[in-house]
Amino acid sequence: MNRIFLVAAILFSGIACGNEDLEKRVTALSAELRCLVCQNQSLADSNADLAVDLRRQIREQLGSGRSERDVLDFMVQRYGDFVLYRPPLKASTVLLWIGPFLLLGLGIVLLIRRIRSTNRQAPPLSDAERARAAAFLDRGRE
Numbered sequence: 001m002n003r004i005f006l007v008a009a010i011l012f013s014g015i016a017c018g019n020e021d022l023e024k025r026v027t028a029l030s031a032e033l034r035c036l037v038c039q040n041q042s043l044a045d046s047n048a049d050l051a052v053d054l055r056r057q058i059r060e061q062l063g064s065g066r067s068e069r070d071v072l073d074f075m076v077q078r079y080g081d082f083v084l085y086r087p088p089l090k091a092s093t094v095l096l097w098i099g100p101f102l103l104l105g106l107g108i109v110l111l112i113r114r115i116r117s118t119n120r121q122a123p124p125l126s127d128a129e130r131a132r133a134a135a136f137l138d139r140g141r142e
Contacts (some may be wrong), residue, residue, distance in 0.1 A: 026059045
């Protein structure tokens with residue numbers, strides 16, 4: 001009886017170690033993929049039903065012997081480059097890469113224009129405008 005227990009314990013520890021390695025691979029790969037429902041979370045961080053299903057698919061594919069690259073290629077083929085947190089630089093994703101810099105540049109240009117427009121000196125008042133201003137101030141004192 002003790003032998004059976006010992007053999008079972010050894011087999012279970014081997015399975016647990018294999019599962020541990022597989023779970024580490026699944027977690028690492030899930031961290032590189034975007035949750036398509038949440039969009040601001042990785043698959044590893046999301047609890048959405050689709051994220052759970054995609055993690056299960058990753059686990060199944062890695063468990064069946066596919067490489068991480070094969071799984072990533074499958075996800076990109078199925079969901080497009082948007083599923084990747086670091087999409088490759090190509091014509092269809094160039095806006096994802098340069099968009100933030102364009103927005104930052106536009107913001108700086110608008111800020112500079114705003115600062116320059118508020119720093120402009122008003123043209124000097126004409127004699128008629130000075131007289132009106134003086135009359136207005138005199139009425140306020142009375």
